[in-house]
Every structure is written in structure tokens, then in C-alpha cells.
Amino acid sequence: MKIVTARRISQIFFFLLFVWFCIASTVGGKIWQIRGWPVNWFLQLDPLVAIGTILTTHTLYAPLIWALVTVILTIIFGRFFCSWVCPFGSLHHFAGFLGNRSKPTPKKIQLNKYRKAQCIKYLVLIVFLTMAAFPSIGASLQTGLLDPISLISRSFNLLLLPVLDSSVNFVSATPRFYEGAWLIFAVFLSAVLLNLVIPRFYCRLICPLGALFGILGRFAVWRIGKNQSLCSDCKLCERNCEGGCEPAGNIKISECVLCFNCLDDCGDDVISYQTGPSLAGEITGPDISRRGFVLSLIGGIFAVPAVRLSGKLSRNWHHKVIRPPGALAEEEFLKRCIKCGQCMRICPTNVIQPAGFEAGLENLWTPVLNNRIGSSGCQLNCVACGQVCPTSAIRPITLDEKRGIGKFADAGPIKLGTAFIDRNRCLPWSFGLPCIVCEENCPVSPKAIYTREYFNTIRGGVMTVRKAQGKTVETVENTMEADKFATGDYYCVFAGEKPVKIAANSENSIEISENFAKKPAEGDKIAIQVRLQRPYIDIEKCIGCGICEHECPVSGRKAIRVSAEGETRSADRILLLKT
């Protein structure tokens, strides 16, 4: 078997495995659902995730130890990951192949030449790692914006899968929504389409993970190179070169993605994967200018404090940044979140959404809860998001910890925020209509939403008695809609006594369910009242799960809304004095 065939099999295998993991990131017990599938495996293999979180937290979160495997293999073999494993790389490889397959050989050689701009990816890497490395000025892990594994996870899980599934509803029974997915789409589509301009544009010019591999692979024991210095100089080896590393001349080892196309294309068997440098010469280190290095370093150092000037991590924090249960306090959270979207993918209710720009630049694509989207707020008996979070930005909590029971009884439940009633929009509060859907759905026991009974005289509800006989009261007015007040919510009041429930009504008579304490006479006034249960929130009980907001029938701008005040994860956003 030719080595390029082996490579293609490997690419297809890992790509399908990745797609499989995307599908399997579904809560459930079926074989294609989460069960024990290691759906984070690609993210765990990704050393940019490991190194990024090491820089921000000074720890290596246990599951990320997989990255060490990748690092060791890269040190020995070079950038094998890019052409053998990376699903995003395979996608670019395929897109580039499709887009350029019919071009003439000279044109292909031209397209696959080394470009000075390939150094951009190293600068991207330096900027991101610098942003992560300075805790004194605020470390922020932003690698996830361009980390190819994060990027493709996000794009597949929050974009392709929901779009493809929307017509068949196989993966998810209800359609999935992801707010601002257009931007994720735009980035993804641009990355793929740029293969038509330059093959593997993303891998060669942008990819910070590729840059990291380029640096790690500079001492690779095995390298692509010429095994004899003389060759016919046909340049066919550069025709399908994926890395743009120029194997015909001074090969740029840090650019070589080990596609082995050169080896395959060389008619003279001059190129081999060998333990020594190319006999045509090689350049091992990445091609970064001193100026580029210094500027990206300075850029990285300034970026975090500059972004934080907007105060989103301080007093100007956005009340709609409601994090999933188990999320670390904001600053610690931002040291770990890689914007991969796994929590948004797994969330069975679809309430976890990628944040847009409103929450601050740093928060782009980090998980926030949008209770209007999805099927039912943050489900009380669910901790799926923390279980899949690859970096423990959302801790893998237990149900006991989430609910504050068992050994977590002292700590109390995890609160995501607090529900606030907008009395101007609430049906019982503002319009005299019975409702309390919010109270009904509050999953906390005892309920965090409680009601107080209130009898409210309806508009035009004061009537004059014409005749009263038994439980029937006839009125002078002839304005009632028949049986409108027979719903059980309407009462009749006479002489300031206790309201009596209305059993039936016609245009000009009311039948009450029990006698008034005092019998009305002709000319007396009676009033029709509606019995309302007005909702109140017990701030000590509310956990901010958002189901009330989700269910509130005032559907445009909800009459009960959760915002993040009172969340238990951060000390400075508490609302209630806890004693």
C-alpha cells in the first residue's frame, strides 16, 4: 500500500470518527448517543488546548494528558496530526483537492509554493499564548477562536448538524437553535472557500495549532527530504504539496504537514521520509521575523487589558451572561473555556447558547443560557454540560451538588441567577388575567415562585341589582357576555362581604354558587371580580433555572426573566446576603 493511500484512509477514518462523535454528543442511552463515547477525544489530543490552559491555570487538567501523546509523536515524526488526524485539515485537504484538481501542473506548483505569509500563523499563536500567559494583567484563553478542533467542533455541532438534522429530526426531536450561528458559519465557510485561493489556506496561514506543531516538530527525528542532492529538478514534488514547504529545494520542515504527496509524486525516488536533513538543504525553524515576533508579543500583552477596559469582567458585567451550572467564577471560567461548543451541543434542552458580542469580545462563543431558546430552561435533574466540558470551565458536578442535597446540603443549590418579575408585563399583575404558568413550572420544592390571592373588580364590573331571587341576581345592565364569568375565576361581591364564586351568567343575570351573607335589594350595587393569583419570587429559593422565563406566555419579552445576579459561582455577583 502506498503511504498516501494509508494517509487517506487515516484521514477518512479520523474524519468519520469526528463526525460520529459529533452525532454521539446527544444525551441518551442508545448506541449512537453519548453513553461512553469519548466525544472530547479530539479536543483532548489538541495540545493547544492543553498548553493554553496550562498557561492560564498553571495546571494540566487530567483528561488533557492525551495532548502529551500528540506532542511526543510530533516531536518524533513532525506535523503528522495535520495530514493524518485533524478533521479540519482533512476538510481543507479535500476542498483544496476539489477546487484545484483540474488546474495544470505549473499552476499547481505555483499554488503550492511557500509564501512569506505562512508566518502569520506563528504570530497568531504568539498573540494567543501571550494573552493566556500573563495572569497579573488578566489571563484570557482565546485560542478557541481559531483552534481548528474548537472551530470545527463548533461549526459541525452548532451549524451543520442542526441544519442537516432539521428536516429529519433524527439527532434531536425538536429543532435546535443556536443564536448567532451565522457568524460561526461565516468563519467556517470563509476558511473552506479560501482553499480555492490557496490550497489549505487556513492550515498554512492561520492555524495556531499548526504553528505549534511547526515549532514542536523542528527537531523531528524523521523528516521529509531529498535522499540525494541531484535530481532532475522537475518540481513535480511540489505539485500537490499540502504544506507549501517546497521539498524540491530548501524544505521548510515546520511547514511540512507530512502529506507524503511529494514522495508519491517523485518519479525518481529522490524524496524519502528519513532520519537526516534533506540533501537539498532544510530550514527547520519557523520563519518569523524579529519584528513580527516582538509586535505580536506586545499585541498579546495589550490585548487582554485592552479588551477588559470595557469592564465586562468588572462592574459592567452583562446580566445576561448566565453560565451553565458548575461554571467557574467568570475570571477562572475565561481561563479555561475554549469555545468548542460541546456544552451547547450536549445540552438536552438547547438552552446553552454561544454568546455574541454583547457580552464582551472575550465572551464570544462562550456558553450562556438563553431561556427563550430551547425546550425548557436549565433542566433541574441534568448536569450534562459539565460532564462534557473538556477543560472543566464547567465543572463535572453531580446532581447532588447542583441541587444542594446530600453532602452539599450546607452549600445549598447552585444558582445560575435570579428570576425577576416584570409586573408591567405580567398578566395577573398588569392585566387582571389569571395565569401563574411560571409558578406552576417552578421545579424547586418548596417552589421559589409563590402567589398571593387578589380580587380585582373587572372593567365595567360594578352593576345595579334589578332583582335577587335565590342564587340568581338579575342586573339592570344588559352588558355581560353569556357565561363569560362561569369559568371559576370570577366572583361576585356584595356589600363588602366575602366574594362569592359565579356559577353562570347571562347578559343580565348572574348565578352565584352560594348565597350572599346579606340579600341584595333592587338598586343595590354588586361588583364582578376576578380572582387573581399574583406571582412573587422567593429570592432565597430561586435557582435561576429559567424554566419560568421559558414558559411565560408573554412570549416576546418575557414577563419573568432570569438574569445572572445572585449566581453562586461568583462572590461579587451575589444579591442575597447569605448568613
Added chain:
Amino acid sequence: MDKQNNKKPVGRREFLRWAGKAGISIAAASTVSYLLYDATGPQPHRPADDLVTLPDFSVKQQPGRTMSIVKGSDRVKTVDKAIELLGGIERFVKPGETVAIKPNVAFASPPMLGATANPQLVAEVVRLCYGRARAKKVIVTDNPINDPASCFTLSGIGKAAEANGAKVILPKPHLFKHTTLKGGRLIKDWPVFYEPLAKADKLIGIAPVKDHHRSGASMSMKNWYGLLGGRRNIFHQDINTIIAELAMMVKPALVILDGTEVMITNGPTGGSASDLRRTNTLIASTDMVAADCCGCGLLNLRVSDLPYLAKAASAGAGTTDYESLKPKFATIS
């Protein structure tokens, strides 16, 4: 190209050199991974091992010299007299010591409105510390509600302190450390303005007597609110307990309660000279509960009107029966 024409395939030595570099890189990566390996993952709460406790600044009690009440309109004279009656500034500040003065600088408000400690009074206490007591250093500090720099400027306290050689310390983030009050219910793992006090040997509080809508009155105990950091206003949900806990947490050498002019209404910000009333009383005390119990009378309040007084007393911060201390009286005409 020509130069390399004669180059031989890679030799064993060169291969070993490369393999060695790779080996070192692998060893380094593995060592780093091993050293930083975190099997448990992050924990939800900040570990409590870096909590601090404010030093105890109190001086030895001397019967009959716990509290003094001086009548008069000139704060410089009344404070001199009040301190003298307690044994002089030398009792509270020893030569070479560093003194922290905590005036109430809560608001960016001019001195004439009485929302902040009086600058002449602060200046005189600074002078006493440097003068008779021969203090090494005097710092004046507070964590105001309004913009700190503006508060120190507009209240006149910044200038008054600096003109007499004291150093003004504004509340910068790194100066706060978390503390937990032993036996407290509210002050748990809470940031306090610790660093300036940690460097001091003595602490003196200077507070005006003011109407305070939530708690009834803001006096020498409420003044310590200005040592709290963080989102301290949530403590307004239980104002009496927090004031009592502040009295437990802060143990000053001396408090000076200025009732020369009291803010009788519209407190604690005031904003108009008509909110003030001249009562010509200045209290110095080592017992801040007693001082406040005396001070509340200037606002026509009874001790029972201010539940934090009894709470602080039962927590051991002082006595509500200030007359039992046999305060020393004087009048400056």
C-alpha cells in the same frame, strides 16, 4: 546545490544528535505534564488559606480614662482636651510608631456640609501624632463610596492630612485581602482594606455624627464600613448585624466622634447646611459602643433606637451604659 553534491547520507552521530534533541524535548514535555498534572480539576470556591485578620490596635484599659466628652465649638481645642483627659496622645501612640487614621471620607462633599470627617479635626490628630507622640509615620485612609480621589480632595481631608505630613492611601485593588470574622455571620471570606492597616501599629477612627436612614445613625462604628471592599452594600440587608460585626472586627486604639455639628436629617449624604445642627460636643473614647451611645443623643435618638449598639455590646465590643464608665467632661469656652 553544488556545495551539497558531495554530502553523504546522514551519519550515526548526526542521527543521535537529532534523536537526543527530540528526547530532551519529549522529556521536558513529559516532566511539565507530570508536574502540572491536575487529577481533580478546579474547585468551586477560593481556598481559604490566605485569609487575613486585622491586627488588634487597642491600648490597655485605664479605669476612668475610657471616654471623655468635651463641649466647645473649636474642634482643634476640643479634640486636644478630649485626648488629654484620656491620658494624652502619648497613651495611644508610642514614639516611632506608624499610625493609621480612618476618617469618614465617604462622600465627595465639601467640609461645610458635614458628610465627611472634619479636615481641621483630622489635621489636629495628625499633628498630635507627629508632635507629642513622635510617631514615625501617619497614614490617612478610607475606602469611600464616591470616587476615592475626589472624596479626599473635596472633603479637604486629603490636603489637611498631607499638609501636616501624613500620607493619604487611596483604596487600590491590591490593598484588599479577604478576611473572616471569628464568630461573625456576615463577614466571611470578605475583602477588607487590609494592607494599610497591616503596616500600622495603631488605628484611630474619626467620624462625624450623622443621620443614616437605614441604620438610624452613622457614628464611630459605622465608620468602619469604609474598611470593607467588594460589593459591601449587600450588607444593608442586615445593617445592624454588619455594624455590630464591624465593631467586633476592628479594634482601634481610639475613636473620635465629632458632634460639633451633627447631620440631623437627610443623612448620610446631607447636601445642605440646613441638614446640620450645632451641638458643640466632641467625644473621644477607647470604647466605641459607649461613644456611639453618647453620640446618638445628639441626634435625639435613644440607645434602643439603634439595635446595633446592643448587638455590639453583647458581642463584647463595649458597653451601652456609657455613664458607668464615668466619662470625663470638660467645656472649652
